[in-house]
Amino acid sequence: MIDVELQGITKRFGDYIAVNNISLGIEKGEFLSFLGPSGCGKTTTLRMIAGLEEPSEGSIFIKGKRVNNVPPFMRNIGMVFQNYALFPHKSVFENVAYGLRMRQVGKKEIRRRVGEILDLVQLSNLENRMPRQLSGGQQQRVALARALVINPDVLLLDEPLSNLDAKLREEMRVETKKIQQEVGITTIYVTHDQVEALSMSDRIVIMKEGEIIQIGSPKEIYEAPKESFVAEFIGQSNCLVGKVIAVKGEEVEIRTDTGLMISARAGEQLEEGKHVKLYVRVESIEISERHSLNSKNVFEGLIESASFQGWETVYYIKLYEGTRLVAKKNRRESRRNLFERDSRVLVFIRPEDLILMPG
Amino acid sequence: MKVLRSKFLNCILSYVRNRDELRPLLLISPSALWIILFLFIPLIIIGIYSFSSRGEGGSIVFSFSLQNYKHFWTTPIYTRTIVKSVIIGIEVTLVCLIMGYFPAYYLGRLKGVRRVLLIVLLIVPFWTSIIIRTYSWVLILGNQGPINYFLLKWGLIHEPIQFLYREFAVILGLVHIMLPFMILPIFTSIDRIDQALLDASKSLGAGNVRTFFEVTVPLSLPGISAGCLLVFIISVGAFLTPAILGGPKDMMIAMLIQQNFLMLFDWPFGSAAAIIYLVTIIFVVFIFNKVIGLNKIWMGSNGK
Amino acid sequence: MLSFPKIQKISFLLVFTIGIYFFLFTPIFVVILMSFTPHNIASFPIPGYTLKWYREFWADTALIRALMNSLLVGVCASFLSGIIGTLAAIAFVRSNFRGKQLLGAVILSPMILSGIITGIALLSFMTIMHVHKSFLMLVVGHTLLTFPYVFVVVQTQLYGFDRSIEEASMTLGANELETFFYITLPNILPSIIAGMLFALTISIDEFVATQCWVTPSTETAPIKIFSMLRFEVTPKVNVLGTVIVVVTILVPFLAEKLIAKKMDVRLYKKEGK
Numbered sequence: 040m041i042d043v044e045l046q047g048i049t050k051r052f053g054d055y056i057a058v059n060n061i062s063l064g065i066e067k068g069e070f071l072s073f074l075g076p077s078g079c080g081k082t083t084t085l086r087m088i089a090g091l092e093e094p095s096e097g098s099i100f101i102k103g104k105r106v107n108n109v110p111p112f113m114r115n116i117g118m119v120f121q122n123y124a125l126f127p128h129k130s131v132f133e134n135v136a137y138g139l140r141m142r143q144v145g146k147k148e149i150r151r152r153v154g155e156i157l158d159l160v161q162l163s164n165l166e167n168r169m170p171r172q173l174s175g176g177q178q179q180r181v182a183l184a185r186a187l188v189i190n191p192d193v194l195l196l197d198e199p200l201s202n203l204d205a206k207l208r209e210e211m212r213v214e215t216k217k218i219q220q221e222v223g224i225t226t227i228y229v230t231h232d233q234v235e236a237l238s239m240s241d242r243i244v245i246m247k248e249g250e251i252i253q254i255g256s257p258k259e260i261y262e263a264p265k266e267s268f269v270a271e272f273i274g275q276s277n278c279l280v281g282k283v284i285a286v287k288g289e290e291v292e293i294r295t296d297t298g299l300m301i302s303a304r305a306g307e308q309l310e311e312g313k314h315v316k317l318y319v320r321v322e323s324i325e326i327s328e329r330h331s332l333n334s335k336n337v338f339e340g341l342i343e344s345a346s347f348q349g350w351e352t353v354y355y356i357k358l359y360e361g362t363r364l365v366a367k368k369n370r371r372e373s374r375r376n377l378f379e380r381d382s383r384v385l386v387f388i389r390p391e392d393l394i395l396m397p398g
Numbered sequence: 399m400k401v402l403r404s405k406f407l408n409c410i411l412s413y414v415r416n417r418d419e420l421r422p423l424l425l426i427s428p429s430a431l432w433i434i435l436f437l438f439i440p441l442i443i444i445g446i447y448s449f450s451s452r453g454e455g456g457s458i459v460f461s462f463s464l465q466n467y468k469h470f471w472t473t474p475i476y477t478r479t480i481v482k483s484v485i486i487g488i489e490v491t492l493v494c495l496i497m498g499y500f501p502a503y504y505l506g507r508l509k510g511v512r513r514v515l516l517i518v519l520l521i522v523p524f525w526t527s528i529i530i531r532t533y534s535w536v537l538i539l540g541n542q543g544p545i546n547y548f549l550l551k552w553g554l555i556h557e558p559i560q561f562l563y564r565e566f567a568v569i570l571g572l573v574h575i576m577l578p579f580m581i582l583p584i585f586t587s588i589d590r591i592d593q594a595l596l597d598a599s600k601s602l603g604a605g606n607v608r609t610f611f612e613v614t615v616p617l618s619l620p621g622i623s624a625g626c627l628l629v630f631i632i633s634v635g636a637f638l639t640p641a642i643l644g645g646p647k648d649m650m651i652a653m654l655i656q657q658n659f660l661m662l663f664d665w666p667f668g669s670a671a672a673i674i675y676l677v678t679i680i681f682v683v684f685i686f687n688k689v690i691g692l693n694k695i696w697m698g699s700n701g702k
Numbered sequence: 703m704l705s706f707p708k709i710q711k712i713s714f715l716l717v718f719t720i721g722i723y724f725f726l727f728t729p730i731f732v733v734i735l736m737s738f739t740p741h742n743i744a745s746f747p748i749p750g751y752t753l754k755w756y757r758e759f760w761a762d763t764a765l766i767r768a769l770m771n772s773l774l775v776g777v778c779a780s781f782l783s784g785i786i787g788t789l790a791a792i793a794f795v796r797s798n799f800r801g802k803q804l805l806g807a808v809i810l811s812p813m814i815l816s817g818i819i820t821g822i823a824l825l826s827f828m829t830i831m832h833v834h835k836s837f838l839m840l841v842v843g844h845t846l847l848t849f850p851y852v853f854v855v856v857q858t859q860l861y862g863f864d865r866s867i868e869e870a871s872m873t874l875g876a877n878e879l880e881t882f883f884y885i886t887l888p889n890i891l892p893s894i895i896a897g898m899l900f901a902l903t904i905s906i907d908e909f910v911a912t913q914c915w916v917t918p919s920t921e922t923a924p925i926k927i928f929s930m931l932r933f934e935v936t937p938k939v940n941v942l943g944t945v946i947v948v949v950t951i952l953v954p955f956l957a958e959k960l961i962a963k964k965m966d967v968r969l970y971k972k973e974g975k
Contacts, residue, residue, distance in 0.1 A: 091869055110415065111872045124870035128888045137884075141875030189874065402880045411878055425793035426805070428786045429849060433808055436846050440823035443830060501719040516723075523726045525950050527907045529927050530943040534729030536931075537736055542745035544732070577726060628814070635816025637910045642931065652818045652910070659822050660914065669826075672819055679815070 041100075042067045042225040043088060043193055048097035050083050050249075057083045059249040060097070065193075065227065070219055072228040072236040075246035076272070081229045082197055084246075088227060089195050090114050102192050112141070117186030117224075118195040122202065123178045125170040131157075131181050132166040138189035156188040159218060176207050183215065187222060194219070194226045200235060212238060233273055237261065245269050267396050270318045277324075277364045279317040280398055283309050290390065293317065298360045302335045303393035316398035323392035324366035326354065326378060327385050336388045340364070342378050352377055356386060441676075447669035458665055466670035476654065480674055483650040486565070487634040490572045491580075494629050495622070497573065498580035502621070503614070505581070506588025517585075524578045532642045535571050536562065539643075563645035571639040576632065580625040587621025588614070623690045631679055651675045730947060737940035759941040767919075768926040769945065775837070775922060776905040779844035780898040786845065787852025787901075788894050794853075795860040813850045817910030820847060825914040835917050843915050844905045851904060852897030859893035899954050906950065 041064040050058040058080040065071050073081035086092040088099060090111035099106050106114055117138075126134050132153055139149045157163045160180040170178060179199055186194060199215070200208045216239045219226050230236055236243050237257040245252045245260065245268075253265045264270040271278070281295035291305045293315060303317060330337070339359045346353040352373070354366045364386065378384060401407065414420050448466055453459040470476045505516055523531065537543050539561035546558040561567055591614065599609040615622075637652035644650075651671060658668030738751040759765060790809060794802065812820055824843050828835060867889070871881040909924035916925050923946060930939045 089873055091872070110412075110877070111869075112875045112877050114873075116873055118870065118873040120866050120870055122864070122866055124864075124866040126867055126871070126885060137871070137876075138874035141880065185870075185874065195873075402877065402883065407879065408877060415878070419799065422793045422797035422799045425789045425797075426799075429790035429809060429853070430805065432786060432846060432849070436824055436827060436842060437812065437820060438808070440827040441819075443826045444823055447826065497722060500715060501722045504715045504719045516719075519723060520726075522951070523730065525903050526730055527924065527927075527943065527946045527950065529907070529909055529924050529931075530733055530947060531729050533927070533931060533939065533943065534733045537732050537746075538729060540745075542743065544746040547746045574726065574729065577722065631814050632816075635818070637816065637818055638928075652816045655818045655822060656910075656913070659818075659825065665822075665826070668822065672822060675816065676819065 040067045041065065042069075042102055043227065044100040045084070045088070046098045046100070048084065048087060048094050048099065050080070050087060050092060051095040057249055058087070058094075061246075061249075061251050062097075063244065063251065063254065065225060066241075067225055068223050070216070070226045070228065070239060070241045072230060072240040072243050073246055074230060074233060074236040074243050074272075075252075077231060078248075079246040080249040081246050085195055085197055085227060085229045088193070089116055089118050115189075115192045116195055117189060117191035117193070119179075119182045119186050119197065119199045121198045123170075123182040123199075125178055125181055125185075127170055130167050130169055131162065131173070134170070134181055135185045135188055138185060142189065152188055153184075156184045159187075159221070160184045160214075175203050176211060179203065179211060180214075183218065187218070187224070192225065194224045196226065196228045198230055201230070201232070208232075208235075215239070237273075245272065264318075264394060264396075267316055267318075267398075270394055270396060275321045275365065275367070276318040276394075277321065279319070279362065281315060281317065283311050283313045283315060286311060291395070295362065297362050299338065299358065299362055301388070301393065302390045303395055304391045305395050309395070314398045316396040318394040318396065319364075319388055319392060320394075321353075321365050321367040322369075323388065324356075324364060325387040325389075326356070326366060326368065327387065328378075328382070330385060335390060338386045340384055340386045342380055342382050342384060345378060345380055347377065354378060356384070358386060444669045444672055447666050448673045450666045450669075452664045452666050466667045467674075469667065470670055470674065475649075476671070479649050479651045479654045479671070480678060482648065483634045483636075483652075483675075484678065486568060486572070486636075486640075486648075486650065487630045489569055490576055490633040491626050491630045493569065493573050494576050494580040495626060498577050498625070499584060499622075502581045502584035503588055503618075505585045506591070506618075520578050520581060528575060528638055529642075531574060532571050532639050535567065535574070535643055539567055539570075562643060563648075565644070565648050567643040568640045568648050571643045572633050572636055575639065576629045579628050579632065583624040583628065584618055584621040587618040587624075591617045623686070627683070627686055631682065634679065634682075635675065651678075733940050734944045734947065737937055737944045739937055742936055755937045755941045758936075759938055759945070762938070764921075765926060765938070765942060768921045768923045769942070771837075771920055772906050772923040773949075775840050775844055776902045778841045779848055779905045780901040782841065782845040783849035783852045783901040784894055784898040787849040787897060788856050788890070790849070790853050791856035791860055795857055795863075809853055810850050812847050817847070817908070817912075818914075821911035821914030824911070828915075835915055835920070837920050840912070840915050840920055840922075843911060844908060847908060847911060848901035848904050851900045852894070855897035855900060856890060856893045859890055863890065895957065899957055902953065903950055906946065 043065040044063070046062050048058060048061050049056065061080075061084065073084060075081050083092060087094050088101075090106065090109060094107065101114060101116070126137065129137070135153045135156060136149050139152060144152070153166075154163070157166065160183060162177060162180055162184065165173065165177065170181070173181065179202075182199070196215075200211050203211060212235055228236070228239065237260070240257055242254060242256055243260050244254050247268055253260060253269050255263070260269065260273055264273060270276055279295045279299070279301070281293045281299075281301070283291055284294045284300075285292040286305075286309060289304050291303050291309055293301050293303060295301065295317070301317065309315070340356045343355040343357050343363075345355075351367050351369045354368065356364045356366060358364065366386075414424065446460070447458060449462050449464070451459045451461060451463060451465060505513060505520075508516070538545060540546070541558035541560070541562075545561070546555075549555045550558065595613055595617070596609055599613045600606075604612060634650075635652050636650060637656060640648050640650045641653055651674070655668050655671045655675065658664045658671065662668075735748065737755055738753070739745070739748045740750050740752040740754060741748075793799075794806065820843070824839070824846070827833075828839060833839065863886075867885055868881050871885045872878075876884060906922075907924060908922070909928060912922055913925060913928075916922060923942065927939060927942055930936075930942070
């Protein structure tokens with residue numbers, strides 16, 4: 040069942056088009072993320088769903104009802120802001136109780152429900168504190184509790200973790216997802232951090248310059264990007280440019296502009312002579328000092344630099360004909376062996392690990 | 399407050415919500431109405447009065463004539479009031495500038511607790527009644543006041559000096575009141591000067607004095623202009639200080655207006671004097687805007 | 703700061719500044735000092751100290767009434783100013799409309815124009831409309847003179863105001879009015895109160911325009927002082943002056959204590975209000 044639907048939504052600020060004709064449907068209980076660089080229109084879209092901005096064109100439906108002319112306080116949504124927007128003059132309890140007060144819920148009921156939700160976010164003992172006395176992580180949980188306690192139809196989150204430090208962010212990611220699943224609420228999440236989007240979402244909407252580039256599950260987005268932009272935005276990849284030399288069924292032979300011959304797998308039919316872009320993720324590059332069994336896509340190369348980063352090591356490799364690649368290996372894969380600078384190695388890329396894009 | 403949820407209010411809210419121009423209009427209407435009703439329209443009435451003439455027993459005869467203005471400009475006593483007002487305004491401004499620039503500078507370069515304390519101390523006299531402060535000068539400058547007392551005691555003079563009821567006392571009293579108005583804007587300007595600019599100037603070889611005149615003073619110009627304009631305009635319209643500390647020769651335009659309205663009941667003439675005062679002020683602001691530009695003030699200071 | 707003859711230059715500046723502050727404060731002290739003189743005329747030096755004039759002050763009913771009038775008018779005017787000025791400040795900070803610049807200048811004009819102009823203007827208005835001078839008109843006039851101060855002070859705080867808490871309030875179910883009263887207002891209250899105190903002070907001290915609007919029964923303290931200076935120059939004037947100085951300085955301090963207390967009480971009050 041579709042809980043939230045956007046039809047042909049466009050938002051203009053004067054001459055500037057922030058959101059350009061996007062349409063999509065969000066399922067009940069789904070965790071959907073809008074992911075994209077700054078200024079891509081994701082926050083604007085979220086605010087339109089919340090009712091804080093009015094669409095220039097198009098319709099928004101929440102639970103089947105058209106809400107374009109409905110102000111935010113009549114939409115039964117719960118929103119968590121990037122800076123949490125906790126009321127500075129009210130205690131934690133009063134902050135969380137606010138939405139219930141607005142809904143004329145009785146005192147006893149308020150007490151019970153606020154108590155429950157604070158238990159859920161593990162802040163029960165901080166009821167009477169003021170926001171300024173809380174840490175960032177605690178504030179974020181209060182904001183979440185405040186939005187959830189009113190049982191909204193949709194939960195909207197605008198980059199809620201971006202003000203937290205890296206470690207806390209990771210913890211809160213897990214927490215937030217856990218709570219969302221327990222409550223089972225339809226959630227729309229806006230972020231520019233792909234790790235968040237990939238780890239938390241059921242589906243991801245990639246946006247660029249106001250338009251939807253791709254929608255899919257995290258796995259789809261990661262393994263089968265539809266456009267160069269997505270391939271480049273998600274994960275870290277090397278990019279090679281070349282031309283199709285030969286097509287043999289599913290396998291395609293490509294010669295790069297620098298003369299390298301690579302075999303790749305192509306989902307759709309490609310013609311000879313067609314220009315393509317090849318993406319290979321940094322973790323998909325195999326490095327070895329001796330020949331392995333496969334004979335396809337094995338290239339000689341030189342380690343230009345090796346950067347030990349704890350769990351991972353980043354290698355900059357220069358292939359024999361000049362192509363430079365970045366490769367990442369973790370300790371388990373490399374069996375704690377590190378390749379040293381200036382050592383000669385063999386680089387191997389599996390054909391199915393190459394992502395082909397028309398270039 | 400349940401009333402905020404009432405159907406009635408919410409109907410009004412949804413009406414206003416969809417009309418962007420209506421909201422500011424509603425918010426601004428009390429103040430706009432207040433000013434229009436109690437200041438603006440009354441000033442128009444004053445304007446009309448200025449072209450009327452005085453009837454029997456202080457009544458007003460509505461006729462169009464320039465008689466009041468002619469009377470004003472052809473009678474030296476009256477003409478002198480506006481001229482005196484402008485001159486005193488200029489004198490007070492200059493004295494305030496000279497006396498006030500240095501404390502403002504000192505305050506502007508000071509940091510920390512001392513600065514806050516001094517600023518608060520600057521505001522306190524500002525909060526004290528003008529009448530009290532002006533009256534205190536009567537006590538101090540009087541023939542039996544402390545100044546004359548000490549001068550006599552130390553044999554510097556043989557009889558008390560008449561300080562009071564002369565232009566000197568008026569200027570002194572006005573400067574005393576206007577100083578904070580000059581110091582605060584200049585202080586704000588100086589506070590905003592980036593220390594790095596002064597350091598750069600010195601590193602380029604300019605000594606303290608040169609840095610002061612070539613960097614500090616020009617950069618504090620917005621504050622100086624704001625302070626001067628403010629002090630000048632307020633001084634021109636001063637009433638209490640010349641009334642209490644000045645003599646008959648020191649009558650300023652505000653006193654002339656007051657006399658005609660409250661004592662002589664010659665409202666048409668008083669109105670003409672008021673209009674002349676208003677025109678003078680508007681003219682000064684206009685010239686100021688042309689030469690220096692009003693937006694400079696907004697750049698330099700935040701108002702008070 | 704300045705480097706070259708550091709010690710000397712600083713000394714000069716410091717001394718000069720202290721001199722200016724001395725200049726600003728001495729007259730006030732003289733007034734207070736002279737209120738204790740036993741002589742009928744305030745002369746220097748003071749032979750002794752007496753509270754004679756203070757006793758006479760409290761016995762003078764007309765004087766006390768003038769003081770009460772001043773306080774009453776001041777409180778009323780500052781409340782009205784608080785409302786009008788705050789609404790105007792909100793309009794100016796949050797929206798653009800035609801004639802905003804002009805209106806802004808017009809609103810600020812009572813601060814700069816000579817009080818006599820405002821005085822005669824309202825007086826003429828009352829005459830033409832056949833409205834009698836009254837306590838009400840006094841309040842109207844004082845509100846006109848003081849709301850620009852509230853306007854300026856509230857605007858300053860409003861510019862830095864983070865509106866996301868208002869948006870949060872609306873997503874939680876509060877309409878625009880509820881959001882204003884429950885969320886916006888409590889958070890701009892400090893500047894509103896500061897502005898109102900400012901207005902109170904200005905009003906208590908107002909003379910020039912007020913003289914056009916008062917009647918013998920609605921005389922305010924400054925009016926009384928002025929007439930005393932003309933006709934009855936005894937140190938009683940100094941007493942009135944001292945009382946006003948004390949009130950003007952005490953009121954903000956007391957108010958701060960009271961307000962701070964009140965807000966804390968509200969903050970920690972009950973849960974689940």
